[in-house]
Amino acid sequence: MSLTQTAEVEAFRAEARAWLAAHVPAAPLPSLETEQGFAAHREWEARLHADRWAVVSWPEEFGGRGVDIVKWLVFEEEYWAAGAPGRVSQNGINLLAPTLFDHATDEQRARVLPSMASGEVIWAQAWSEPESGSDLASLKSRAVRTEGGWLLSGQKTWSSRAAFADRAFGIFRTDPDAPKPHQGLTYLMFDLRAPGVTVRPIGRLDGKPAFAELFLDQVFVPDEDVIGEPGQGWRIAMSTTGNERGLTLRSPGRFLAAADRLRTLWETAGDPADTALRDRVADAVVGARAYELFTWANASRFAAGETIGAESSLNKVFWSEYDIALHETALDLLGPDAELAAGEWAEPWVFSLAGPIYAGTNEIQRDIIAERLLGLPKGRR
Amino acid sequence: MRFLLTDEQADFARTVRSLLGAAEVPAAVRAWAAGDQNPGRAVWARLADTGLFALAVPEAYDGAGPLPLELALGFVELGRAGVPGPVVESAAASVLISELGDEALAKLFLPGLAAGETSATLALPGGSPYVLDADSVNQCFTVSATGELRLTHGIVGERLASLDPARRLSRPLAAGALLATGPAVTAAAGTAGRWARLLTAAQCLGVGEALLARTVEYAKQRTQFGTPIGSFQAVKHRLADTLLALEFARPLLWAAALSLSPADVAAAKLAAGEAAYAAAMTALQLHGAVGYTEELDLSLWLRKARPLRDAWGTPSACRAEVLQPRVR
Numbered sequence: 001m002s003l004t005q006t007a008e009v010e011a012f013r014a015e016a017r018a019w020l021a022a023h024v025p026a027a028p029l030p031s032l033e034t035e036q037g038f039a040a041h042r043e044w045e046a047r048l049h050a051d052r053w054a055v056v057s058w059p060e061e062f063g064g065r066g067v068d069i070v071k072w073l074v075f076e077e078e079y080w081a082a083g084a085p086g087r088v089s090q091n092g093i094n095l096l097a098p099t100l101f102d103h104a105t106d107e108q109r110a111r112v113l114p115s116m117a118s119g120e121v122i123w124a125q126a127w128s129e130p131e132s133g134s135d136l137a138s139l140k141s142r143a144v145r146t147e148g149g150w151l152l153s154g155q156k157t158w159s160s161r162a163a164f165a166d167r168a169f170g171i172f173r174t175d176p177d178a179p180k181p182h183q184g185l186t187y188l189m190f191d192l193r194a195p196g197v198t199v200r201p202i203g204r205l206d207g208k209p210a211f212a213e214l215f216l217d218q219v220f221v222p223d224e225d226v227i228g229e230p231g232q233g234w235r236i237a238m239s240t241t242g243n244e245r246g247l248t249l250r251s252p253g254r255f256l257a258a259a260d261r262l263r264t265l266w267e268t269a270g271d272p273a274d275t276a277l278r279d280r281v282a283d284a285v286v287g288a289r290a291y292e293l294f295t296w297a298n299a300s301r302f303a304a305g306e307t308i309g310a311e312s313s314l315n316k317v318f319w320s321e322y323d324i325a326l327h328e329t330a331l332d333l334l335g336p337d338a339e340l341a342a343g344e345w346a347e348p349w350v351f352s353l354a355g356p357i358y359a360g361t362n363e364i365q366r367d368i369i370a371e372r373l374l375g376l377p378k379g380r381r
Numbered sequence: 382m383r384f385l386l387t388d389e390q391a392d393f394a395r396t397v398r399s400l401l402g403a404a405e406v407p408a409a410v411r412a413w414a415a416g417d418q419n420p421g422r423a424v425w426a427r428l429a430d431t432g433l434f435a436l437a438v439p440e441a442y443d444g445a446g447p448l449p450l451e452l453a454l455g456f457v458e459l460g461r462a463g464v465p466g467p468v469v470e471s472a473a474a475s476v477l478i479s480e481l482g483d484e485a486l487a488k489l490f491l492p493g494l495a496a497g498e499t500s501a502t503l504a505l506p507g508g509s510p511y512v513l514d515a516d517s518v519n520q521c522f523t524v525s526a527t528g529e530l531r532l533t534h535g536i537v538g539e540r541l542a543s544l545d546p547a548r549r550l551s552r553p554l555a556a557g558a559l560l561a562t563g564p565a566v567t568a569a570a571g572t573a574g575r576w577a578r579l580l581t582a583a584q585c586l587g588v589g590e591a592l593l594a595r596t597v598e599y600a601k602q603r604t605q606f607g608t609p610i611g612s613f614q615a616v617k618h619r620l621a622d623t624l625l626a627l628e629f630a631r632p633l634l635w636a637a638a639l640s641l642s643p644a645d646v647a648a649a650k651l652a653a654g655e656a657a658y659a660a661a662m663t664a665l666q667l668h669g670a671v672g673y674t675e676e677l678d679l680s681l682w683l684r685k686a687r688p689l690r691d692a693w694g695t696p697s698a699c700r701a702e703v704l705q706p707r708v709r
Contacts, residue, residue, distance in 0.1 A: 001390065001450060003639055005382050070382055263704070275697070282700035286633070286648040293632030296384040304385065314625055363614070369624060370617030374597050379612030 003296065005074070012067065013074045019051060020082035031347055032088045033208035038122075038164040041088035045119025055093055055117045062109065063117035069299045076251035083257070091161055092116045092123030096169045099187070103228040103236050111224075112189070124162035124192065126170035126214055127237070129155060134364045136171075137181040137234065141216065143172035143188065149222040150174070152190060155215055158358070162212035163201035167191050171233035178231070185233035189225040196220070206341065206350045250319045252292035255326070258348070259288035262330050270333060280329040287322045294318070310372035313365040320355030320362060327352045384635070386454070394454040397431055401462035407678045413465035414546035418517045421465045428464070429497025431455075437475040437576070442491035447479070449576065450638040453583040457634075460587025460657075460689075463681050465547045467502040467514040469584065469693065473577035474501035474522055480569035481530075483561055490520065504553035505570045505577075509692065511541060511550040522560075523553045528567040533557030545684040575646050577693040579637055582650040585689050586630055589657035592664040592682050593623045600667055610667070619663045626656035647694060647702035654690035654699075661686035 005013070029044065030037035048054040049063055057072040058064025067075070087093065097116065100109055115121040132139035141154025152172060162168060171185045178184025192199055196219040201209035228236045266281040294315070298308055327349035331338035340346065356362040370376045386394075404427060409420035428434070436452040438444025446452070452472060459468050475494045478486055493499035499519040504512040506526040515521045521533045538552035597620060600611030610616050630652035637649035661683050665672045672679055690696065 001384060001386060001635065001639065002382055003384055003636060009382070263707075266704070267706075278704065279697070279700050282651075282703045285703050286651055286700075289636075289645075289648055290629040290633050290652060293384070293636050294629055296382070297632050297635075300383050300385040303383070314628055317621075317625055318629055363618070366618040366621040367614065369621035370611075374593075374617075374620055374624060376597065376600060376611040376617050376620065377609050379608070379614065379617075 005070070009070060009074055012071050013078060016053070016075050016078045017082070019053060020078055020084055023047060023051075024082045024084045028083075029085045031208060032086055033163075033204070033210040033347075035164060038088060041085055042119045042122065044085050045087070045089050045122075049118040054089070054119070055097070058097070058113070058117065062113040069302050073251065073253070073295065073299060076253035077256060078253070080251070080253040080257035081260070088122055088161065089116060089119055091125045091165075092121075095125055096123055096189075099169075099227060099236060099239065102239055103187075108224065108227065121167055122161060122165045124159050124165035124168040124212075126156040126159045126162065126168040126190075128158045130157050133158075134361050136237070137185075139171065139173065139185075141170075141172050142176070143174045143186055143221065145174075146220070149220055150186075150188065150226070152188075152196075152216045152219040152221060155213065157202075157213045158211050159214050160211045160358075162192060162199055162214060163209035165192060168214065169227075171237050174230050174233075182234040184231055185237075186230040187227040187233040187236045188221050189227065190219060190221045194219050204350060205353065206347065208347075210351075250323075252288070252295045255288040255291055255319065255322065258326055259284045261344075262326060262333070265330060265333050277329070277332060280325070280332070284322075284326045284329055287326070291319060291322065310368050313360075313368040314373070316359060317356075317362050317365045317369070320352075320359075323352040323355050324349075384632070386635075390451060390454055393431075393451055394458060397428070397433065397455050397458040398461065400427055400431060401458055401464065404462070406462045406464055407681055410463055410465045410547045410681050413517075413549075418466070424464055425466060425468075425497060425500065428455075428459075434471065434475070434497040435495040437472040437479075438491050438495035439479055442479070442487050442495060444475070444491065444495040447476070449579060449641060450635065453579060453634055453638040456580045456583035457587040457590070460584035460589075460685075461591045463588070463591065463685060467500060467518055469577050469580045470502040470513055471500050471518075472580055473573045474503045474520065476576045477503065477505075477522065477524075477530075477569050477573035480572045481561055481565055483565075486560060493519075503573070505574045506567075508574060508577075510552070512538075512553045514549050515551045515553070516540065516549060521553075521557075523555070523557070524566060524570040525555065528563055528570075529559060530561045530566045530570075531555070531557040531559055543688065545688050547681070547685070548688055574693065575641060575643060578650045578699075579634075579641070579646050581689055581693040582630075582634055582637065582646070582653040585650070585653040585657040585686070586627060586634055588682050588686050588689060589623070589627045589630075589653070589660040592657070592660040592679070592686065593620065593627065595679055595682075596620065596623075596660075596664040596667050616667060619667065623656075623660045623663050626652070626659055630656045644703050644705065647699040650694045651696050651699035651703070654694075655696060657686045658690045 029040040032038055032041040045054060052065055055064040056067050056075050059066050100112060129139045129141055141156060143150040143152050156170060167189060169189045171187050173184055174186040175184030196217040198215040200213040202211055202213060204210040262281060262284050327345060330345040331349055337343060371378055404424050406424060409424050413421045432445055433455045435445040436448045437446055471494060478490050501520040502513050502515050502518045503522040505524050515537045523531050523533060533554050533556055538554045541550045543550045600616055601609055603610050633649040633652050637645040665683060671677055
């Protein structure tokens with residue numbers, strides 16, 4: 001067992017660090033949940049892509065560097081430590097792209113992935129519906145067969161990035177008579193500016209339109225935008241939610257950088273007599289380290305050819321609750337200044353509050369942990 | 382970079398685990414608490430056969446070490462089984478003597494400790510004001526704040542009852558033969574204290590895992606309202622949280638064993654100690670009244686979780702260590 005990286009990995013780290021030091025904007029970009037910020041972040045995605053840092057783990061033919069998970073984690077550490085902007089393309093890169101790699105045709109990959117990597121097309125996820133949150137199999141939006149494709153009708157909601165994004169992906173009911181709710185669902189991609197699509201931005205707690213409602217009225221989707229076989233949408237989507245909860249959505253680099261900033265805040269502005277707050281700062285530092293090491297252990301399992309299953313639920317509950325605790329500690333350290341919406345910690349705090357809600361609520365994740373990892377009997381939710 | 386156990390490391394842990402599983406440890410714990418150390422000694426003798434005690438001793442003195450990761454894996458199993466006695470202290474005493482660099486002392490003490498033939502306990506500056514199992518060991522080492530290492534063999538201070546009766550406490554005596562003195566002693570004591578903290582963290586992890594496993598089994602069998610209590614969401618979620626805390630403490634323990642850095646060791650002790658104590662509280666609540674009894678074997682781990690959380694570094698001390706000023 002070892003945590004020592006090879007010289008090759010360290011050389012990759014040095015290359016990434018040097019590039020980031022030369023290119024990360026000196027001043028923070030405006031919030032990506034605003035129209036102006038969205039555009040600024042799109043430009044940043046293009047800058048990353050120009051030097052092939054946008055999607056380092058992808059094959060080179062799609063704009064990546066084909067690096068393994070170890071180098072991806074190292075890149076993420078450097079990215080967040082450098083204070084680089086949040087990724088406006090993350091829904092596409094982290095949720096849709098893995099699905100495309102596993103289930104799409106060569107034609108689809110060649111068509112979709114390059115423009116995703118460059119930030120030219122920004123993707124929104126469109127999974128939840130008003131009556132279907134954690135119980136995703138109950139969703140009702142329909143896709144009906146038509147000449148050369150499908151017609152979508154219904155309503156999606158909590159669609160992250162949809163206020164300003166270009167396209168969306170989700171699953172739709174194509175066979176209402178299927179014997180089980182998990183069957184008869186189809187995974188497809190659609191254009192948010194297509195005729196019949198109405199996007200209604202929804203203000204987040206802080207008023208920023210971080211997500212939207214989508215009203216779909218006979219929206220045409222060509223056959224070429226169906227991923228995998230019709231009726232297989234559930235199985236395909238589940239391979240994507242594993243990604244969402246698991247390794248890729250919240251890289252340890254992000255939390256290591258945030259915990260480091262918190263620690264610096266404590267060292268410069270903390271009251272040494274406030275040991276209760278000091279303890280929470282220490283817990284945040286330890287939590288980031290625990291998450292980092294847990295991720296390295298999982299990455300080692302991946303590298304050894306193992307798959308991560310229900311363990312991704314452990315990951316999701318941990319990072320989402322850790323994220324809130326970290327940001328609450330920062331706000332407590334700031335005292336009255338925490339009230340200022342423009343502060344460095346305010347928007348990340350608001351963002352953290354959604355963690356236990358999205359990607360499958362933490363209540364559902366705990367059920368999964370109890371039933372699949374501990375073997376407890378199923379019961380009523 | 383491969384942050385996973387090697388096959389040899391996993392095999393060693395499995396060997397210790399199966400050996401202890403067959404050793405009737407709960408009876409030995411109850412006997413130890415009642416003042417009869419013989420069944421506990423028999424468990425120690427079987428552990429010695431696995432080479433466990435040699436892992437803390439350099440090869441030059443009949444040891445196989447120092448191998449902190451393998452030792453930590455072994456100590457997870459000691460915690461899981463609830464092995465009584467000063468296991469942590471004996472290993473830390475080996476480290477103390479090794480680190481001194483005094484060949485005469487090393488030759489005198491280390492081969493016996495490596496073979497598991499002798500047991501030791503110790504009191505270090507900045508550690509607990511009480512010394513564990515001084516009445517049952519072959520050697521009791523004390524290090525004073527001024528760097529005096531003494532052997533108080535056969536001289537035991539006033540006995541004090543512990544909340545965990547299997548942990549027999551007494552006050553250390555500033556008496557006995559002076560073995561060494563000076564900055565080397567202070568430095569060696571610092572290293573030994575860090576190992577003691579690491580191995581206590583490992584024990585905590587094992588204690589927590591034992592509490593979780595027993596409680597999961599109970600929750601599957603115990604029925605109320607006509608259904609196993611383990612199907613209730615409130616019960617499931619407490620057990621899920623218990624697993625979560627233990628699973629995130631484990632890689633901290635591994636990393637601490639790899640680096641032995643003060644911050645890593647403190648982080649591991651903090652996380653494992655808190656996880657084990659939380660596991661105890663959950664185990665007690667989910668067992669209900671039967672968990673509140675001495676007769677159920679669960680009590681052996683329930684009573685261990687709290688003292689181990691505070692031994693060799695309270696949560697507060699560990700948090701302070703984690704936030705020690707950084708070298709940038």
